[in-house]
Amino acid sequence: MRHTFTQRKLDAAAPHPWKRLRRMDRAFIVYGLVVAVLVVGCYLCSLVGWLPYQLDGMDLNHMNEAPSLGHPFGTDNMGRDILTRIIAGTQAFFLPGLLAIVIALVGGSLAGVLGGYYGGFTDKLTSYLLNVIDSIPKFVLLLLVIAIFKPDIYFIMIIVGATNIPTVASFIKGKILFLKGRDFIEAAAALGLSDLRIIFKHILYHHCLPLLIIQATLGMGEAILIEASLSYLGFGVQEPMASWGNLVAAGNNYVLQGVFYYAAFPALVIMLAILGFYLLGDGLNNLFEEEERG
Amino acid sequence: MVKPILKIKNLSKHFALGRGLGGLSLGGEKLLKAVDGVSFEIARGEVLGLVGESGCGKTTTGKMIVRLLGPTAGQALFEGQDVQRIPRRGLSEFRGAVQMIFQDLDAALNPKMKVRDILAEAVRLGERHTKQSLAKRLRELFSMVNLKPSKLENYPTSLSGGEKRRVSLARVLARKPRLIIADEPLSALDLSIQAQVANLLKDLQKEYGLSFLLISHDLRMVELLSHRIAVMYLGRIVETASAAEIVRRPGHPYTSALWTSTVARKKGAKVVGQLRGDVFELERPDEGCVFRSRCAVYQKKGKPKQCRVGADPELRQVRKGHSVACHFPLGKGK
Amino acid sequence: MVLTRDGARATSNEQLATTMMNALLKVQNLRTYFFSKRSGRFIRAVDDVSFEMRPGETFGLVGESGSGKSVTALSVMGLVRDEPGVLAGRVLYQENGKSVNLLEGLPNYVKLEQRDAEVTRLSKDNTNWLKAHDVKMKPLRGRKFSMIFQNPKSSMNPYFTIGDQIIESVMWGCRKKREEAKKQAVDWLRRVYIDLPERRMQEYSFNLSGGMCQRAMIAMALACRPKLLIADEPTTGLDATIQSVIVDLLLELKRELKVAILLITHNIEVIGRLSDYIGVMYAGRIMESGPSDTVLKGRRTARNHPYTIGLLQSLPGEDQVKRGARLKAIAGDVPDVTDLPVGCKFYPRCALKTPRVDKKCKTQEPPVFKVGKGHTCRCWLYTTK
Numbered sequence A: 001m002r003h004t005f006t007q008r009k010l011d012a013a014a015p016h017p018w019k020r021l022r023r024m025d026r027a028f029i030v031y032g033l034v035v036a037v038l039v040v041g042c043y044l045c046s047l048v049g050w051l052p053y054q055l056d057g058m059d060l061n062h063m064n065e066a067p068s069l070g071h072p073f074g075t076d077n078m079g080r081d082i083l084t085r086i087i088a089g090t091q092a093f094f095l096p097g098l099l100a101i102v103i104a105l106v107g108g109s110l111a112g113v114l115g116g117y118y119g120g121f122t123d124k125l126t127s128y129l130l131n132v133i134d135s136i137p138k139f140v141l142l143l144l145v146i147a148i149f150k151p152d153i154y155f156i157m158i159i160v161g162a163t164n165i166p167t168v169a170s171f172i173k174g175k176i177l178f179l180k181g182r183d184f185i186e187a188a189a190a191l192g193l194s195d196l197r198i199i200f201k202h203i204l205y206h207h208c209l210p211l212l213i214i215q216a217t218l219g220m221g222e223a224i225l226i227e228a229s230l231s232y233l234g235f236g237v238q239e240p241m242a243s244w245g246n247l248v249a250a251g252n253n254y255v256l257q258g259v260f261y262y263a264a265f266p267a268l269v270i271m272l273a274i275l276g277f278y279l280l281g282d283g284l285n286n287l288f289e290e291e292e293r294g
Numbered sequence B: 001m002v003k004p005i006l007k008i009k010n011l012s013k014h015f016a017l018g019r020g021l022g023g024l025s026l027g028g029e030k031l032l033k034a035v036d037g038v039s040f041e042i043a044r045g046e047v048l049g050l051v052g053e054s055g056c057g058k059t060t061t062g063k064m065i066v067r068l069l070g071p072t073a074g075q076a077l078f079e080g081q082d083v084q085r086i087p088r089r090g091l092s093e094f095r096g097a098v099q100m101i102f103q104d105l106d107a108a109l110n111p112k113m114k115v116r117d118i119l120a121e122a123v124r125l126g127e128r129h130t131k132q133s134l135a136k137r138l139r140e141l142f143s144m145v146n147l148k149p150s151k152l153e154n155y156p157t158s159l160s161g162g163e164k165r166r167v168s169l170a171r172v173l174a175r176k177p178r179l180i181i182a183d184e185p186l187s188a189l190d191l192s193i194q195a196q197v198a199n200l201l202k203d204l205q206k207e208y209g210l211s212f213l214l215i216s217h218d219l220r221m222v223e224l225l226s227h228r229i230a231v232m233y234l235g236r237i238v239e240t241a242s243a244a245e246i247v248r249r250p251g252h253p254y255t256s257a258l259w260t261s262t263v264a265r266k267k268g269a270k271v272v273g274q275l276r277g278d279v280f281e282l283e284r285p286d287e288g289c290v291f292r293s294r295c296a297v298y299q300k301k302g303k304p305k306q307c308r309v310g311a312d313p314e315l316r317q318v319r320k321g322h323s324v325a326c327h328f329p330l331g332k333g334k
Numbered sequence C: 001m002v003l004t005r006d007g008a009r010a011t012s013n014e015q016l017a018t019t020m021m022n023a024l025l026k027v028q029n030l031r032t033y034f035f036s037k038r039s040g041r042f043i044r045a046v047d048d049v050s051f052e053m054r055p056g057e058t059f060g061l062v063g064e065s066g067s068g069k070s071v072t073a074l075s076v077m078g079l080v081r082d083e084p085g086v087l088a089g090r091v092l093y094q095e096n097g098k099s100v101n102l103l104e105g106l107p108n109y110v111k112l113e114q115r116d117a118e119v120t121r122l123s124k125d126n127t128n129w130l131k132a133h134d135v136k137m138k139p140l141r142g143r144k145f146s147m148i149f150q151n152p153k154s155s156m157n158p159y160f161t162i163g164d165q166i167i168e169s170v171m172w173g174c175r176k177k178r179e180e181a182k183k184q185a186v187d188w189l190r191r192v193y194i195d196l197p198e199r200r201m202q203e204y205s206f207n208l209s210g211g212m213c214q215r216a217m218i219a220m221a222l223a224c225r226p227k228l229l230i231a232d233e234p235t236t237g238l239d240a241t242i243q244s245v246i247v248d249l250l251l252e253l254k255r256e257l258k259v260a261i262l263l264i265t266h267n268i269e270v271i272g273r274l275s276d277y278i279g280v281m282y283a284g285r286i287m288e289s290g291p292s293d294t295v296l297k298g299r300r301t302a303r304n305h306p307y308t309i310g311l312l313q314s315l316p317g318e319d320q321v322k323r324g325a326r327l328k329a330i331a332g333d334v335p336d337v338t339d340l341p342v343g344c345k346f347y348p349r350c351a352l353k354t355p356r357v358d359k360k361c362k363t364q365e366p367p368v369f370k371v372g373k374g375h376t377c378r379c380w381l382y383t384t385k
Helices: A023-048 A082-118 A120-135 A138-149 A153-181 A184-191 A195-233 A244-255 A260-292 B058-065 B088-097 B115-126 B131-144 B149-153 B161-173 B191-208 B219-225 B243-248 B253-263 B296-300 C013-020 C069-077 C126-137 C162-173 C178-191 C197-201 C210-222 C240-257 C268-274 C306-313 C358-363
Strands: A002-006 B006-017 B030-042 B047-051 B073-078 B098-101 B179-183 B211-216 B228-233 B236-242 B316-319 B322-324 C025-036 C041-053 C058-062 C084-095 C098-101 C110-115 C118-125 C145-148 C228-232 C260-265 C277-282 C285-291 C369-372 C375-377
Touching: A023 A082, A023 A195, A023 A260, A082 A120, A082 A153, A082 A195, A082 A244, A082 A260, A120 A153, A138 A153, A138 A195, A153 A184, A153 A195, A184 A195, A184 B098, A184 B161, A195 A244, A195 A260, A244 A260, B006 B058, B030 B058, B030 B073, B030 B211, B030 B236, B047 B058, B047 B219, B058 B073, B058 B098, B058 B179, B058 B211, B088 B098, B088 B115, B098 B161, B115 B131, B115 B149, B115 B161, B131 B149, B131 B161, B161 B191, B191 B219, B191 C306, B211 B219, B219 B228, B219 B243, B219 B253, B228 B243, B228 B253, B236 B243, B236 B253, B243 B253, B253 B296, B253 C240, C025 C069, C041 C058, C041 C069, C041 C118, C041 C277, C041 C285, C058 C069, C058 C268, C069 C084, C069 C145, C069 C228, C069 C260, C084 C110, C084 C118, C084 C126, C118 C126, C145 C210, C162 C178, C162 C197, C162 C210, C178 C197, C178 C210, C210 C240, C240 C260, C240 C268, C260 C268, C277 C306, C285 C306
Parallel strands: B047 B211, B047 B228, B098 B179, B179 B211, C058 C260, C058 C277, C145 C228, C228 C260
Antiparallel strands: A002 C118, B006 B030, B006 B073, B228 B236, B236 B322, B316 B322, C025 C041, C025 C084, C084 C098, C110 C118, C277 C285, C285 C375, C369 C375
16 A cells, blocks of 8 residues: 655644544544533433423324424324433433542542552552452442342442442552652652642643543443433333433334334434443543643 | 761661562562662762662662652761651751652653643742742743743653753752752763753752762763762662772772773773673672672682671771772772 | 656666675665654654675664664664655675675655655555565574664563573574574573573573673574674663673674674764774764774864764763863754754754855755765765865
C-alpha cells in the first residue's frame, strides 16, 4: 500500500489531538455524545412533563397500533404511546445510575489513593477488601439482594456502584504507582506541597480526571444495562412506572401475535444507548491518549 | 570551627528483601544494607560531591536528608536539628530550606500544567504575592536560570531536556533553599547541554552561597563542581578528600579505578587497575573488606589476611583532610 | 519536480567492485525520514549519510540525542519499520570479492517531491519495500550482521533462560545442532568472562546485573562470528567501571575475531578508546569523519568541525580544564529535527563563524569537503575559496 506524506507549512499550528484521532474514533465520540445528550434531554423533559402524550394516557381505541405519524413507535396493549414511555423510562435509570457512578468514583478514588499513595498496611487492607468485593459475581449478588430485601432501584444501584469500586481503585492505584516510579510524587513532597494538594490537584485532577470521566460514561452504560435487565426480569421498576426493561418485557407477550414493534423499539433504544456510552468511553480513551502524547 | 549546615551521623538504611526475587525462594529474609553507617558534614556554602556506582546508596542517602525516607539508624542534622524530629509546624520551613533536584527531568514537571503555574505553585508555598509581584518574581527566577520569559507559557512537553532541567532548577530556587540535594542533575542531559547546566550550577552556587550535596556517578563532573568529594561503595563511604586531592592522589583502589575508567579516552587505552565484574555479580563477602572481590590491590598483594577477616575497614586519616577506608591505601610511602 | 534518486544510477557488479575496493560495508547517501503527525513535518532522521567500513575495523558514530546515529544503524540492519523510513541511498556489502547493494531497486518504491532541496511531499509503498528488503536482509541478519542494544535487559526475553537464548541464536546463526550449540554457548559465556557459565545458562535476564547481561548479549551476538557487529549504545546506562570492562572486552574480541564494529554512542571516552574511525553526527548528517586521532584533536588547526571542537571542549577532562574554571559549553540547544535551519545545520550554535563565510553558512548547506587523508568535514571554514 502506498502512503503519501505531505509536509505542512512551518507556521501552521500543530493539529489539535482531535484532528489526529482516527476517523472511526471521532465518529464514536460524536455518536456517544449525541446519545448522551438525548438521554439527558429525555430525562429533563420527562421531569418537567414535556411528553408527547400523557404517560398513563390509556386509549382503548388505539391498542397495539403500528407506528404512525401520531405514534411514531406505535402504542402498547393499553393504547399508551410507546415513545412517551421510552422518554419517561429514562427516569428509571438516570438518577440511580448517577448514584452508582458517584459511589464507584468516590469509593474507587479513595481506595486507590489509600492503596497507592500510602502503601504499607493500608494498601494490604484495602486490596484485601477490594479483592473480596471483586470475587463476588455481580449479578448473583444483585439477585440475592433483591430476593432478600426486595429493594428499590436506588438500593440496587448502590450495590452496582460498590461492585465497581475495585475497577476504579485499581486504575487510580496503578496511575499513582506509575507516578511514584518516576519520582513525581517525591518531587512534589520534597518541594513542600501538602499531601492533600498532591492527591487532589496533582494526582486526581491532573492525572486521573480523564480516567474518571471514561469510567463515568462506562458506568452510565452499565446502569442502563442493569436496570433494563432487572426490569425485564421483573425485579426492577414495576408497572405502571415506565422503564425500558419492562417495556421490552411487556412487548414480548405480543411478538408472537405479530406486534414486533412493541418490544423491538425499546430493545433497539436500549442497545443503541448502551452502545453509545460504551463507544463514547472508548473514543474518549483514545482521545486522551492522543492528548497525552502532546 | 564554623557550624556545618548539614551533619550526617552514622546514617543507615536497611531494606528487608522479600523472600527471593521473581518468586524464587532463596530461603530466609535478606537484608539489603543500602546505606550502612555513613557520616559526613557539609559546611555553609560548600559543595560536597557524593560519588559511586548505581546501587551504592547515594540516592537513598539524599532522600533521607530531605526526609523522604526514614533512616534505620543514625541521624541527619540540618542546622543542628534532627530532620526526623522536626515538628509538623516546622516542616514546611524545612522543606523550603532543603530542596532536592531529581534525576528524572520530568519528575518536577506536571505535564498538564504550564511552566508558569508550576513555578507559581512553588513560589506561593513560601511567599505571599499579588499578581504583579508574582509575575515579577517568576521573571526573576527565569533570568536566574537563563531562560527566556516566553517559555513561561509553555507546557513541559514542549521543552527540550536542557530547558526542563532549568525549569526544575527554577522551581527549586523558588523556595529560597539553603541546601540543595542534587541527584544526578546532569546525567539525563545531552553532552553539549551538560556543560551549560554545570556552569549554571556553579554560577548559582557562587552567587547565592548555596550549599550543595551533589550526587553523581560521574567523578569527572563532580570533581569540577565540588569542593570536597566522598566516594561511596555498597552503602559505605570509602574515601573523602578535597576534590583536587582525590583525583591527584586517590587513596582507595576503588576511587582510582573509578577515575581512570572515566577519563581514559585515547584509542585502545588500557584502564589501570581495572575492576573485575560488577557490584551485583559477585557475592558480597560477609566478613572482611566488601570491596576485596573486585580489588586489584588485594589480588596483587596475594590476598592478605587483613582484608579477609574482621570488619570492613574504617575510614582512617592518611593526610590532613583525606581519609580512606582501606588497609593498604594507595600512594603511601611515596 | 518529481525525483527518484539513485534508481537511475548504474549498479553493475564490476562497477561496484571497483568502488568497493577492500571495504566490507559502504553506505552512500543514506536517507531515512519519519513523519511527525503532531507537527505535520518530516523528521529528517538521517540525511545524506555516507561512510565505509573495512573488515576488522571499528567505525564510531558519535552524536547527541536526535542526531540520527541509532537510526543509521537500524537502517543498515533493515530494522526501520516505521513509515516512511528509509528512502534513498545505497548500502553496499562485500563478501568474498562479491558485492551487493542491499537497497538495490528499492528506491523505485519511493517518490519524492522537492522544492529548493526541501522535501514537500513523498509517498512510499512501505509494505512492498520492506518485503523486497527483507528478502535481501534475512540471510544476513544474525549471521553476517548482528547487533547489541543499549538496554540489554529489555532486549532479552525474560521468559527464557540466558542459555536458551544464546543456544537459539547459535542454532539459527551457525546452523548447528542443539547439543553442539549448547557447548558453544558455554564456551562463549566463558569467553566474555562470566563466572560459572554452566550455572548462568540456567538463569533469567532479570537475575543478572546490567553489565553481565550486556556481556551475555555480546556473546550471543558474536557466537556465529559475524562480519559486522552493530553496537548501539552498548555502555549507556552502565556504571563507569563496568563500561570500561565492556570496552576492554569489545577491544579484545575485535582483535581476535577481526569483526568490524559499527559503534554508536554519545560517550566520547568510549568512542575514543574503541574506534579506528569516527563520524560525528549532528542533525542527521555526518559533520565530520576521519581517523579517530585526527577527529579527537578537536582543534581548528587540525581542520576539525566546529561542533566536534565544541563537544570536546565542553568535556571536563584531565588536561583541558583546571578545577574551578568554567566549562566551555556549546551555546544554544539541541536542534529540533522537524525544523532545521536552511544553511549549515550547526550555524545557530557555531562559535567559529567568521565574516568571510558567515553569509554562506547561513544560506547554503556545506557539502562534504575532503580536508585531509581520509578526513572529511562539512564546513565552509576549510574551503580555500
